[in-house]
Amino acid sequence: MADAGVDIAQLTEDQQLALQQFTAVTDQEVKDAIPLLQRCQWNVQIAIARFFDGEPAEDPIAAAATQQDVPAPADTRRQETLLNNFTSSPRSSTSSRRVRIEPAPRVVPQPESQVAAQAPLFFTLFFAPFNLVYSLLSKYFRFVGYLFPFLPRAWGRLTASNINSPAAVRRSNGRRQLSxxxxxxxxxxxxxxxxxxxxxxxxxxxxxxxxxxxxxxxxxxxxxxxxxxxxxxxxxxxxxxxxxxxxxxxxxxxxxxxxxxxxxxxxxxxxxxxxxxxxxxxxxxxxxxxxxxxxxxxxxxxxxxxxxxxxxxxxxxxxxxxxxxxxxxxxxxxxxxxxxxxNIRQAQDSAYERSLAQDRERSRRKKEEAERKAREEKEAQDREDAKERYAQNLVQWRKWRASSIPREPGAEDKDVVRISLRMPDGERVVRRFAADAHIEELYAFVECYDVLKEKEGAGALDEKVQEPRGFEHTYGFQLVSPMPREAYEVEKGGTVKARIGRSGNLIVERTVGGEEEEGEEDGDD
Missing domain, CATH: 3.40.30.10 (Glutaredoxin)
Known part of the structure; x- marks a missing residue:
């Protein structure tokens, strides 16, 4: 018998290839496949046939190899009789059992139409000319059928009744062959x-x-x-x-x-x-x-x-x-x-795959969370930078616009409009504007009031401030008269006199940033 513990590394390249082919077809363990291949002289086809059909009771290759050392066995019938009567010794019983077991073949039924018998050589030579003529005639009629397709169909209709007759599909014993x-x-x-x-x-x-x-x-x-x-x-x-x-x-x-x-x-x-x-x-x-x-x-x-x-x-x-x-x-x-x-190996592999999938999922979630936080931090930083740039541009714009606001008309000017403004912080400011001044000038005065106060306290500015580039200023408030309530929007344009009249009490209401403040003036100055 072959040694089941043969090292695969000691096998030749052809033997390793035969082992791979045999295990791929039979899905047998290597320790069981190697002895069977050794008994079959590493012939893969014979080994596969023995795997599915069963091996003979006595391996002819092993018997031939041990024929010189082992004495000739006794008569098989005698051994079978001794084994059935249980009169032989345990050792002889085991060996006789190994010899007497008759292999049971695996039988796959073959249709009788596929069973071909080999004719003797004499009849083969005798009928060779007829076979040649038959082959030539078959090719000729096949060519004619190719040229005239209706002929095979007509012949098939004529012979269909004979082919499908019960006598043609039944065996000589009257039993029809089935699956x-x-x-x-x-x-x-x-x-x-x-x-x-x-x-x-x-x-x-x-x-x-x-x-x-x-x-x-x-x-x-x-x-x-x-x-x-x-x-x-x-x-x-x-x-x-x-x-x-x-x-x-x-x-x-x-x-x-x-x-x-x-x-x-x-x-x-x-x-x-x-x-x-x-x-x-x-x-x-x-x-x-x-x-x-x-x-x-x-x-x-x-x-x-x-x-x-x-x-x-x-x-x-x-x-x-x-x-x-x-x-x-x-x-x-x-x-x-x-x-x-x-099953244990499959369970371990399944658990490992689940653990690996969970680790991958955690890693993916961790990566997505880190990316999300980085994105949010970047967006927050961008917003802060935008706010800071806007605040800087707003301060520069206020300084620039304050330098272009005309001074308040003097007492000698008669064509003026007197406006009383209540600032968002509650401060009351009264100022006169030229009658032909644009309504935007009134809005610019309110926007730049703090800058104008500092300018009056510190004197004239030494340097001229430039308008910030690419900055679009939007007034974050509107001027509203308390009674009757009317909003003087800057987008509608017009002069101060045409929009408000000779005088007016206005409230500065915030529309951007912070809550809107509404108030009513108790009386005119």
């Missing part, structure tokens, strides 16, 4: 019609499906093959197969038996009978996974041929199951352990 699932359904229906309702849990599918399911779930596959042409078939089914003890044994969940039955008149059942070397009917074979031979092999645990009493039938089945119950239990435990390990 494996339909064949199983037909067998179960005919079985119930012939022997009445029963409790046998037939597998409703093909033999290959039952074979794969038994290998996957580590169950016993009980194969029943019957032939209606045999006289003992009816008595075997009524007295043995439908016996309560047999039915209970098959239906018991602890036995893990999967039942598949077929009629050898059907193509699939006939191919199964040929593969299992069945020579006598009725036939019952117990197929089971044999981990002592290979990790994927399926073998025939016991054969029951011909009519058998119910007690003897049950005893043989129990004997076959008992011989393989312990290896199956170990295989189930190993699979359960592997599945648990796989």
């Amino acid at each position: 494996p699932r339909d064949t199983a359904a037909r067998f179960i229906r005919e079985f119930e019609e012939e022997y009445g309702a029963n409790e046998l849990p037939f597998f409703e599918g093909g033999y290959a499906g039952a074979f794969d399911l038994a290998k996957k779930d580590l169950k016993f596959l009980l194969v029943i093959l019957i032939s209606p042409e045999h006289d003992e078939t009816t008595s075997f089914i009524r007295e043995t197969l439908l016996n309560r003890e047999v039915v209970d044994l098959i239906r018991n969940p602890e036995n893990s038996i999967l039942l598949w039955a077929g009629n050898v008149q059907d193509s699939e059942a006939y191919q199964v009978a040929s593969s299992l070397n069945c020579t006598k009917f009725p036939f019952a074979g117990l197929i089971v996974h044999t981990p002592q031979v290979s990790s994927t092999a399926m073998g025939i645990a016991t054969r029951i041929t011909g009519p058998t009493p119910p007690g003897q039938f049950v005893a043989k089945l129990k004997q076959g199951m008992q011989a393989h119950r312990e290896p199956l239990s170990r295989a189930r435990a190993q699979r359960a352990e592997q599945q648990a390990t796989r």
Whole structure:
């Protein structure tokens, strides 16, 4: 046997490539794949075929390698008899068990139309000229059909009745060939019609499906093959197969038996009978996974041929199951352990992925929060800078506009307008303006009142202030007469006399920044 602990680094490049191909197709562990590939001389196709179809009881390569050192084995029939009677020693029993287990092949039914038989060489040479003429005529008629498309359709209508006739689609025994699932359904229906309702849990599918399911779930596959042409078939089914003890044994969940039955008149059942070397009917074979031979092999645990009493039938089945119950239990435990390990690994990977996703989400949120704070700080700083620039420009504009406001007319000027202003801080200011002065001049006086007060207190300014560039000034207040209330908006323009008259009491109401202040003048000056 190959050593399961071979180091992959010690393999050649071709062997590593073969190992990769085999594990990619079969999804088998490396420690189990390497011994199988070594037994198959690193042939990937043979290894894959043995993986799915099961290995023979005795490996011919290993037997040839050990032929010189191991003495010739005793007769196989003698070993099987000793094993069944449990008279050999434990060591000889183990070796004989390994030799006697007959491999159970996986049978996939092949349509009879696809089965091609190789003719003898003499007939091949004799019919070679006819085949050549047939080939030339076929190509000629195909060319004619290409030139005249209506001819094949007309010929097809003429021959359709013969092709679709019942005689053309039925086999010589009168049974139509169906798919494996339909064949199983037909067998179960005919079985119930012939022997009445029963409790046998037939597998409703093909033999290959039952074979794969038994290998996957580590169950016993009980194969029943019957032939209606045999006289003992009816008595075997009524007295043995439908016996309560047999039915209970098959239906018991602890036995893990999967039942598949077929009629050898059907193509699939006939191919199964040929593969299992069945020579006598009725036939019952117990197929089971044999981990002592290979990790994927399926073998025939016991054969029951011909009519058998119910007690003897049950005893043989129990004997076959008992011989393989312990290896199956170990295989189930190993699979359960592997599945648990796989589940733990998947759970760890899933937890790691969730943790990684959470870390990524936290990092993303942290980055977005930092960007948001930086953006808000920048916007706040921009607003502060804009306010500061506006305040500086406003101060400069006030100084510039204050220098352009005309002085108050003197007492000798008669054409003047006397305005009484109440400032937002409550201060009362009385000033005279020229009658033809624009209303904007009155607004500029209110806007630059503080600058004018400082100018009067400090004297004339030494330097001339320039108007700030790119600054658009907007008055943040309006002048309102208390009674009746009327707002003198600067946008409407006009002179002071035309808008207000000879005199007036006005209130300065803020419209931008701070709350608007409203008040009424108690009386005229």
